[in-house]
Amino acid sequence: MRRRSYQFAAGIVLALSLILLSLPAPTAARLKGALTHSFAPLFGMQHGLQKLSGTAVDHALPRAALLRELDALARTNQLLRIQVDQLRGAGVENIRLRAQLNLKQRPNSPLKLARVIGRDPANWWRAITIDLGSNDGLQPDQPVWVAAGLVGRVYQVGPNQSQVSLVGDPACRVSVKVRETGENGILTAGPFTTFDPKIVHLHHLSADTESAPEHTVVTSGLGEIFPPDIPVGTIVEVDRNLSTLQTTARVKLAVDASKLFEVWVMVATDKRAMNTP
Amino acid sequence: MSTLFNFHALVILLAALVGVFLESTFTLPRELLGAQINPLPALVIYTALQSNLTTLTLLAILGAIWQSTLSADPLGIAMAPLFFAGMLVVWNRSHFVRQQWFARFVLGTAASALVPMLVLFLLITLGHEPLLNWFSLWQWLVTAVGGGLLTLALFPLLDWAKGAVTYRAVQGGYRFAHERASGDEP
Incomplete structure (x- = not known):
């Protein structure tokens, strides 16, 4: 029995x-x-x-500290307003030139602020859970970032929550370029990523690459997920091996995912339009 | 008796739900030791020793589903490994001195070491590419020992929750020698 x-x-x-x-x-x-x-x-x-x-x-919080912070924010706001005014002219010029060259206009994709409410319980994935879902317009593969740089991409979407695969996770390979040299590569997890999640590997650089430590890595816009020119990290070491055709570099990510509390999600409907060069 | 069973099963399942939630939101172990501790193997050991097969089966099914809901793991991947770990204990229940903390610790550690190994085996078999390297051994060690310690903490906590609404069983009556040795209730 x-x-x-x-x-x-x-x-x-x-x-x-x-x-x-x-x-x-x-x-x-x-x-x-x-x-x-x-x-x-x-x-x-x-x-x-x-x-x-x-x-x-x-x-x-003491009132004096709040007033100091308010003062600092007001100054930053003024500076940013001046910069926006300066860039507005460049933006208009950009639209006009794109029209003359018959290039597609870059859309203004709306960004939504999401709260990080959890992290992947498994030790073998790098993912976070955010408090926005399909009810808020989220879809798989939408890019996620913060002011410091790229965070990852939306991986799974529920009605009110979503999972974001972080840069360095096997499910989030990013096509990037080195800003100083223009070389393209693919960012993936490296042997040290489990030990130090901020260190990832940049593959497919040419054997005689001019990329060097301190160079900045940004998204290339190739592929259909990430828009171009989002900061990703900085090269810390280039592993030159003359006997191979490709060079690999170690990249320190700009964003420390363990300290994330809020992230921005680009809620765009047309992925191709988002990646317009 | 039926109400007691239902309440005990409910407490165990509730502990699994809260445990999985805390595993996702309470990240101190990961920040301090580089690995997160899985509460489900510890709960499986408790259930296998103190409850019945129905509760163990429900725990394996619901626990695995809840855990994968908050993870990038495929849905329910830990179901069979958790059930297998529990059944190993159920089959050999009479051999364990379940009242001794060391036996509980060893069982909790063994289950917490076995379950992630089986899950990883399934993941790789299914064609997934989890992040694995030498540091994963350290994470495995932390998960195993942490799970053993968690098992020690869970026994008095869940026994207390069970005893809070029921009378203690009357001690006495005839018990077989192996039942007395292993601490089996009559």
């Missing part, structure tokens, strides 16, 4: 495992998205606690 119940339980587990693992990727992603609702009360409590602690900190 007991043996039969063991066999029955094992049969259920194995059958369910096989069914779930053989689901088509979009169906599995939709199912995952729907199942995130199980955590809704817990995430709600977490948000409430964070708000409460934030309010407590706000009350504890």
